[in-house]
Amino acid sequence: MPDPTTDASVPAVAAQPAPHPRAIDWVGRALAASEAIVIPVGAVVVSAALFSLFLLALGKSPQTFFELLWRGGFGTAFSWQNTLVRTAPLIFTALCVAIPARLGLVIIGGEGALVIGGFAAAVVALPFIGQGGAFFVMPLMFIAATLAGALWIGFVGALRHHRGVNETIASLLMFYIAVAILNFFVEGALRSPADPNKPSTTPIGADLMVGQIPGLEVHWGLAFGVVMAIGAHILMSRTTFGFAARVTGGNVRAARAQGLPVGRLMLAACALAGACAGIAGYFEVAAILGKANASLVAGYGFTGILVSFLARHNPLAIPPVAILFGGLAAAGGLIQRRMGLPDATVQVLQGLIFLIILLSETVYGRIPLFSREARA
C-alpha cells in the first residue's frame, strides 16, 4: 500500500503505522511502499509452507488442502458469496483494532463490542416487531448498535486514560462480560418462546432485515464496510484528528509536549473503534441471524485482530485481507468434511499466519538504527 501521507510537511516518523515508531522510512517512499506489500505477502507464503509441513507430518496432503481452500472460498459464485458474507463483519472488527492501533493501543475485545452491538440492535427492535415503520426502526437499531459498541470500547479507552488500566487485558475481560450479559437476557427475560431449541430474542421479522446488494447476493453490510474502511483511511491520513492520532502513536511524550489532547484522542479512537464493531453486530443481527443469540459469538472479533495486523493497521488494506480470511473461514467446513481434519484446523493456520506476520516485523528496514532495548 502506498503510504497515505504525501504531504511533505508531515514528519516521516508519523507516516509509519503506530507500533513501529522507529521504522523510519529512509529508503524512499516507493521502496517503502513495495516493502509494505512484499513482506506481508511473503509472510503469508511462509506460513502456508510451514502449514504444509504440518499437514505432511500428519499424513495429509497440503495440495488437497489448498485446492479445497480455493474451491470452498473462491472457486464458485456460491463460495464467493459465502466468503463475502464473512468478509463484512471482519472489515468492521478489523477497523476496531486498526483505529486504536494508530495511537499505539492494542484493543483485542472487538468481539465483545460486536456482541453488545448486535444485542442492543435486537433489543431496541423488540417493541416494534410486526408493527411496520421499518424506515424508523431500522435506523434506530443501527444507532443503538453503534452507540452500544462505542460505549463498550470507549469505556476501555476511558479506563486507560483515567486509571491507566491496560487496554488489552481490559478489553478482553469486557468480552467475557458481554457474553454473560447476552446469555443472561437471551436465556432469561428476553427469551422468545418461538424457538424452543436455541435460546434467542424474538425474531425481528423480514421487514426489518437488511437487504442484499443486487447482483452480489451479499447483504449491504459489505458495501458499508468498504465505505467505512475508506472513511477511516481519510480520517487517519487527511484530517487533523488522524494526524494527531498518528503523532500520539509515534511518540506519546512528543504529542503531550506539543499540547495534543492525548486522553481525548484515545477516548475518541476507542469509541470509534467500538462503533465499528457494534455495526458488525448490527449487520449480523439484521442481515444474517434476524435475532440475537449465542451465534453472535462467532469469533469475528478475534479474526479481525489478525486481519488488522496483516493489513498493518492500514484501513485501505483491510477489505482485501478480510476477503482472504473470509474465504478461509468459508472453506473451513468443506476442508473439515473432505479431509477429516478437526474444525480447529483453520484456527491453527490463522495462529500460524499471525505469528509469522509479527515475526516479519523484524525484517522491515534491515539496518537496525536502534537496538530493541533503546526504546524510550
Add this chain to the structure above:
Amino acid sequence: MTDDPILTVLVAMFAGAIRVSTPFLFVSLGECLTEKSGRINLGLEGTLVFGAMSAYAVSYLTGSPWTGVLAAGLCGAGFGALHGYICKLPKVNDIAIGIAMMLFGTGLAFFFGKGFIQPTAPRLEAIDFGFLVSNPQLKVALQINPLFFIGIAAAVVLWWAFRNTRFGLVVRMTGDSSATARAMGTSVDGVRFLATTIGGFSAGIGGAFLSLYYPGSWNEGLSSGQGLMAVALVIFSRWNPIACVGAALLFGAAGALGPALQSIGVSQGYHFFNAAPHILTLAIMIASTSPKRSLKGAPGELSITR
C-alpha cells in the same frame, strides 16, 4: 451439621477457593517470573489450554496422570521458549506476540485435542484432610490436590529466590534496567528467554490441573480467560509471589461463587456469577492502577505499566 444456605455457600466458596485457585496460582507464578525479567507473555492463556489438552492426552495414553502433568509442563516450556525466542528479535512487540500465541496455542490444543474429548483419562488423586473435621461439607472441601501445595511451595521459593539468590537478583536487574544488565555482562535476551520458558512450564502445569483434577475433563470450553486473568492478577499482587497466592485464592473464591449459588438453588443470573472473576479482575485493575505514578514493585522495563 446445618442446612443454613449461607454457610453452604461459604463452605463451597472456601472449597472452591482452594480448587479453582490452583491454575490461577501456577499461571500467575510463571507470569510473575516472566514479568520480573521485563517481558510480558499474554500467550499464557494458549499455554494453559494446550497444557490441559496435553496433560489429558498423555494421562490417557500412559495411564499415569503425573506423566501428564510433566508433559503439560514441557509443552508449556516449549510455548514459552518460542515466545521468548521470537521476542528477542528486534522490533517485535511482546504483547502482540502474546495475542498470537494465545490464538495459536488454543488452535493447536483444539486441533490435537479433538480425539480426547470422549475418552476418560486417569485423574490426579487428592490428599484427604477430611479427618480433621466432622462437617461432611468441610470433609469434601478438605480433599486437596497435592498440586495446590506444590504451588504454594513454589511461591515461597520464588519469593525467597527473588530476594536472596544470585538468580533472583539477575532477573530483577534485567527487568528493571536492561542497560545495567548489559553493563554487568548479563545476557538480557538469555535471562528473559529462560524466564519466559520457566513461566510457560508453570502455566502448562496449571493447565494440567484444569483437565486432570478440576473440572477434571478435557473440552474446548475448559478455560475462560484464566490465563489472561492471571496476568492481571500479577499486577494486582505487585509482582510479589506470596501476594500471588492470596490473589489466586481470592479469584478462586470468586470463580466458585456461581457453582456455589447454584448448589443452593439460586440459578437466577448465574451467567453473571460465572463472569464474577472477570468482573472482579476488571474492578481490581481499575482500583489498583494509577495513571499518575508507576506501580510499586513494577519492573522498570515492563511495557504494560508504562
